[in-house]
Amino acid sequence: MDIERLTYMANQIARNLAPQGEAQATELTLQHLKDFWDPRMKAAILASDRSGLLPIARAAVDRLG
Amino acid sequence: MGFERPPYSRQADFGTPEVLSEQQVTLTIDGREVTVPAGTSVMRAVGECGGSIPSLCATDSVKAFGSCRMCLVEIEGMRGTPASCTTPVMPGMVVHTQTDKVARIRKSVMELYISDHPLDCLTCSANNDCELQDTAAEVGLRDVRYGYDGANHMGQADDVSNPYFAFEPDKCIACSRCVRACDEVQGTLALTIEGRGFESKVRAGQAEDTFLSSDCVSCGACVQACPTSALMEKSVMELGKPERSVITTCAYCGVGCTFRAEMKGEQLVRMVPWKDGKANRGHSCVKGRFAWGYANHQDRITKPMIRESVDLPWREVSWEEALSYTATKLNAIKAQHGPRALGGISSSRCTNEETFLVQKLVRAGFGSNNVDTCARVCHSPTGYGLSKTFGTSAGTQDFDSVMDADVVMIIGANPTDGHPVFASRLKRRLRQGAKLIVIDPRRTDIVRSPHIEAAHHLALQPGTNVAVMTAMAHVIVTEGLAAEAFIQERCEIDEYQDWARFVSDERHSPEVLEPVTRVPAAELRAAARLFATGGNGAIYYGLGVTEHSQGSSTVMSIANLAMVTGNIGRRGVGVNPLRGQNNVQGACDMGSFPHELPGYRHISGSAVRELFEADWGVDLDPEPGLRIPNMLDAALDGSFRALYVQGEDILQSDPNTHHVAAGLKAMELVIVHDLFLNETANYAHVFLPGSTFLEKDGTFTNAERRIQLVRKVMEPANGYADWEVTQELAKAIGLGWNYAHPSEIMDEIARLTPTFAGVSFNRLEAEGSLQWPVNEANPDGSPIMHVNGFVRGKGKFIVTDYVPTDEKTGPRYPLLLTTGRVLSQYNVGAQTRRTANNVWHQEDVLEIHPLDAENRGVKDGDWVRLASRTGETTLRADVTDRVAPGVVYTTFHHPATQANVVTTEYSDWATNCPEYKVTAVQVLPSNGPTEWQESYASWSEKSRRVARVPAE
Missing domain, CATH: 3.10.20.740 (Ubiquitin-like (UB roll))
Structure with a gap:
């Protein structure tokens, strides 16, 4: 999977959930990835270096693994 | 036993409208x-x-x-x-x-x-179906004392300009029924009676106009109302009087009009709107009423075809060979690459039973959850947003509800073009005095039309919906207009207080946001006050809300606005998504999304999964599958290899055509199941011919959750209804399906889906229609949702902040393109382009403001090149101030234009619904088609070749 696109998607989710506060946004981003991402998408973002992820997205991906 | 042949007759006419009164x-x-x-x-x-x-x-x-x-x-x-x-x-x-x-x-x-x-x-074409004739018989007319040689109005020229009906003034009795139908039923006011006495004549438009050149929208209401043959369908003039009729449901938009399909044998003579249809109440539009000729169009493919490679011509084969070839390939890909390499796309144009079978084929047969549907590119944010706030994705009202609305707010919808029959009802309410607020970058027809003028038209900058909604909420909360009692009783208070604090911040005021939204703050404040204080407030919205990178956020902000003003849970109010396709609601209900089973239940829930596993006798994948854009991405990396597409044309309808083409080309097996060799079929290896809505039984669910029967009026030209084709494919890959009729599929749906528990074909036959949920708590269905509280218990306010799209204008691409559709064409045009509707819209054109046109040396009708960072195409310019400076607009009805070559892959953050409504573009004069258009036309022609098999 195109990791740039997946990174963009994760960041976009995080940016839109951010107004709900960091802790809540992280939890919601994590749940969103669990609920809507196909296993190969989750595997790809977990296998990436995660450097392009915004802090909320990164925290969520860290907890996904 | 005696036998009485039921004679054909018009539907009963009571002379004056039904009156609703408790007295x-x-x-x-x-x-x-x-x-x-x-x-x-x-x-x-x-x-x-x-x-x-x-x-x-x-x-x-x-x-x-x-x-x-x-x-x-x-x-x-x-x-x-x-x-x-x-x-x-x-x-x-x-x-x-x-x-x-x-x-x-x-x-x-x-x-x-x-x-x-x-x-x-x-x-006469009305012979034996003429009210004048009937009346003469009723009064016992035997002679005319005045003779027939006196002054009269005969000898006038007929007006045959409309492709579907003719006007014979000689036959007119000047009863004004057509004029009044145009005024009261359709609300276009295109007709009048000019002259007096023998000079009295129905006139469409102005003196120099014909029906075609006038404002007439060809809805057919005048033809329906005419008591003689003065206004008559050309199909009846050609074929004669029908001999039987069958009630069925239209297969165009999400309004879900019911029609009497009037037949002679297997020949459809005319479609007449059914007065008892609860969605359309006897009205129709040009598409459902007249544009059914595609069903027998010469382009229709009725035999299965296969080919090893998309470079080769098609080869016609038997159904047995096509199904066996396809099944062998599917099974081989599954064996080599695993179940998650396979997927399917269900169709919002097909029946509930058919979409249910497609997702069942993918889940139980392919073994993955890689199933998606065209709602991905239209209303997926509605499902997400409303379920988070209200607890269900359901639109909250029935269409009748609008007649109790006092303030109607239309956001990003163009109902007169997209949902014309509902628009007529809405316009009737507006003529009665309801106020209108329109939030749209374009001045759509509803903003100002005969006897209607919006109190406020907020012509926002495309992509700033959330900012506008938040600014409205700011006004309502800070000016003390919130419906506190409703909120206290019905909503989560902590969430409300957080949200109220958020929107009250000065940075969300209309004044601060004006530079972003380009909506004058005073106008926005006035609109917000009107909505909050004007009585019953109803919100209707469309793809101008959902097809944005913040589509889901906008849906949630709309839900917030409805809750803060107390406009939920009764007639005349509510949040009403105007759904695009005839069965997009049903396709979503039937589990067409990769993360949820029928009835919107997440695939990870073990109890729900086990219910289906026990019923279907298989193990289901507990992980969500791929959405359409992810399928295409996964195809490019080789992990997604086979796709079954029923009744969708993703190459033309989905964004960034180049990317879609590359994804399809990378797949080993693309199965297209459709009426025509559509654009997607250019990249297909198997073509399974489909059937029209006239050729099958089943149900559609319209935008108001109304489940209605679709009845077969003729045999499928391809031999099988679409549900049968899917069933045969399922059997070929080893599934032991054995449905004898779609009613059995509905019984399975009802058995497995609580919101459909009380639905059956027998029930639908008896009731005419049912609005889900139909269950123990609501045995007769649910016209209005959340009456005694929200589905989730308490309504949940969710904070949504404006996040600008990443699609930015700049020196190279200074304009914003937004896309939509017109009344006469439908979606990718596969159906309507194959009808006489082309007379109204033969090509996609680019609406551009006079200032932007002048700056570029573009004149009305010129060819222009429309270019974005993604691609470019050419089309003609329509210089008009319907669009604001800086905004251009076009439609996506014609493959020769391929408007989606230009659109980008930016999408809604929550659902990946594409951002069709915002693309940064440049527009420059052009001499003709782009290189892409020429190469695509050539490729398309090559790809559609069918090998000629020499006769033995």
């Missing part, structure tokens, strides 16, 4: 006692007790007019002979409808009519 009135008509609602006309009361009064100017789709003087009656205690159509019933009234006196008057009046009417009944 009942009892009167006596010709010795029979009858009780009707107060306000009912004497004419209608007669009809309701089994009688009939002759009439010519009365029909129950329009208000009484009282001009023809045929319906006169005698009423005890009243002087003279009042017209029964304009006389309301009174308690104790005693009416005599058949007296010598009224018989004499009626016959005299009839003589006058007939003295100025052609006597060519035997060769």
Whole structure:
């Protein structure tokens, strides 16, 4: 999977959930990835270096693994 | 046993509209006692007790007019002979409808009519289906004392300009029914009666106009209302009177109009809107009424075809060979690459039963959850947003609800073009005095049309919906207009307080946001105040809300706005997504999304999964599958290899055509199941011919959650209804399906889906339609949602902040493109382009503001090159101030334009619904087609070749 696109998607989710506060946004981003991402998408973002992820997205991906 | 052939007849006409009143009135008509609602006309009361009064100017789709003087009656205690159509019933009234006196008057009046009417009944297209003829028979007309040689209005030229109906002025009796139908039913006001006496003539538009060149939108209401053959369908003129009729449901937009398909054998003669249809109430639009010719178009493919490679011509094969070839390939790919390499796309144009089978095939047969549907690119944010806030993705109202609305707010929807039959109802309410707020970058027709003018048109900058919604919420909360009692009783208070604090921040005020939204702050404040204080406030929205990178956020902010103003849970209010396709609601209900089973239940829930596993006898993948754009991405990396597409044309409809083409090309097996060799089929290896809605049984669910029967009126030209094709494919890959009729599929849906628990074909036959949820708590369905509380318990306010799209304008791409559709064409045009509707819209054009056009040296009608960072195309310019400076607009109906070559892959953050409504573009003069258009046209032609098999 195109990791740039997946990174963009994760960041976009995080940016839109951010107004709900960091802790809540992280939890919601994590749940969103669990609920809507196909296993190969989750595997790809977990296998990436995660450097392009915004802090909320990164925290969520860290907890996904 | 005796046999009586049911004769064909028009649907019963009660002369004047039904009146809804809790007060009942009892009167006596010709010795029979009858009780009707107060306000009912004497004419209608007669009809309701089994009688009939002759009439010519009365029909129950329009208000009484009282001009023809045929319906006169005698009423005890009243002087003279009042017209029964304009006389309301009174308690104790005693009416005599058949007296010598009224018989004499009626016959005299009839003589006058007939003295100025052609006597060519035997060769007339309305012969034996003519109200003038019927009335002459009823009054016993035997002679015309005035003769036929006096002054008359005959000898006028016919107007045959409209492709679907003709106007023969000689046959007109100047009853004004057509004029009133255009005014009251359709709301276009295109017709009038010009002249007086024998010069009286129905005129469409201005003196120089024909029906085609006038404002007429060809809805057919005038034709339906005409008592003679003055306005007549050309199909009836050609084929003659139908011999039977079948009630079925339209396969165009999400309004879900029901029609009488009027037939001669297997030949469809005409589609006539059914008065008892609860979605359309006897009205129609140009598509459903007339644009059905595609069903027998020469382009239709009726034999299966296969090819090893997309470079090769197609080869016609038997169904057996096609299914066996496809199954072998599917099984091989599954064996080599695993179940998650396979997927399917269900169709919002197909029935509930068919979409249910497609997702079942993918889940139980392919073994993955890689199933998606076209709602991905339209209303997926609605599902997400409303379920988070209200607890269900359901739109909250029925269409009738609009008649109780006091303030209607339309956001990103163009109902007169996209949902025309609902728009007519809406316009009727607006003419009665309801106020209108339109939030749209374009000045759509509803903003200003005859007798209608929006109180506020907020022409926002595309992509700033959330900012506008938040600014409205700011005004409502900070000015103390919130419906505190509703919120306290119905909503989560902590969440409300957090949200109220958030929107109250000065940075969300209309004044601060004006530079972003380009909506004048004072106008926005006035609109917010009107919505909060104007009585019942109803929100209707469309793809201008959802097809943005913040589509889901906008849906949630709309839900917030409805809750903060207390506009949920009763008639006249609510959040109403205007869904695009005929069965997009149903396709979503039936589990077409990769993360959820039918009934919107997440695939990870073990209890729900086990229910399906037990019923289907298979293990299901507990992980969500791929969405359409992710399928295409995964195809490019080799992990997704086979796709079954039923009734969708993703190459033309989905964004960034180049990317879609590359994804499809990377797949080993693309199966297209469709009526035509659509654009997606250019990249397909198997073509399974599909059937039209006229050729199958099933159900569609419209935008108001109304489940309605689709009834087969003719045999499938391809041999199988679409549900049968999917079933045969399932059998070929080893599934033991054995459905004998779609009703059995619905029984399975009802068994597995709580919101459909009370639905069955028998129930639908008896009730006409049902609005889900239909369950123990709501045995007769649910016209209005959240009446006694939200589905999730308490309504949840969710903070949504404006996040600008990443699609930015700049020096190279300074304009914003937004896309949409027109009345006469539908979606990718696969159906409507194959009808005479092309007369109204033959090509996609680019609307551009005069200032932007002048700056570029572009004149009206010039060819222009439309380029974005993604791609470019050419089309003609339509210079108009409907769009604001800086904004351009086009449609995506024609493959020659391929507007989606230009759109980007930016999408909604929550659902990946594409951001069709915001693309940064440049527009420059052009000489002709782009290189892409030329190469695509050549590729397309090559790809559609069918090998000629020499005769043995």
